[in-house]
């Protein structure tokens with residue numbers, strides 16, 4: 545039987561592995577309400593006017609953490625991507 549600290553370490557390792565997956569094919573599906581959250585969280589990737597767009601030339605790899613946070617925060621869950 546595992547101790548509590550061993551179980552926590554395993555959970556953290558699994559979480560880290562998930563976040564080490566490369567993010568690709570970032571896109572915004574229909575339904576954006578232009579709330580502005582994604583631009584607040586990841587201003588180097590998202591721009592919001594009538595609706596959110598992904599900035600041309602945005603460095604996706606360098607902003608993965610912020611992109612994941614923006615996707616989690618999006619109230620209508622239209623920020624989507626695939627993982628490698």
Ligand code: SF4
Pocket residue numbers: 572575576577578579580581582583592595596614617618619620621622623
């Ligand atoms: S967080 Fe979602 S709804 Fe808000 S502007 Fe960005 S894509 Fe649109």
